[in-house]
Amino acid sequence: MYEDIRPEVAEARPFWPLGLPAWDDAWIAHGLRGRESAYLAVWRRGAGSRSRTLGLPHLRGVALVPQVLHSGPSGVPVRWDAADGALTVSLPAPDTAALLRLGAVR
Structure with missing residues (x-):
């Protein structure tokens, strides 16, 4: 997977939709803004809600x-x-994660 996205990731800029994580945060998210897409890694570390909404104001309206x-x-x-x-x-259980690509509709 990394080989496929490496050219864009090399020049991407980081962002943290949930802010910088604390040691005991139940959810963590880290993103990279590339030229063509944004990449987002989301981790559910704790019990509680199965879903989390992340604000991405730089992509509003896209x-x-x-x-x-x-x-x-x-x-x-x-x-x-x-x-x-x-x-x-939505992540089904604690200690799960996902890597997402957010690409504009063409």
Whole structure:
């Protein structure tokens, strides 16, 4: 997977949709803004809510197609709200993660 995205990731700029993580945060998210797409790694570390909405104000109004590039054994439902610039990610269990590509509709 990394070989496929490496050219864009090499020049990407980081962002943290949930802020810099604390040691005991239940959810962590780290993103990279590339020229063509944004990449987002999301981790669910704790019990509690199966879903988390991430504010992505720099992508507000953009028609995106979220694509799950890598996840655990079960599916990862993802919903993009362009008007609010909000991405909702569902991870089925604690200690699971997903890597997403957010690419504009062409």
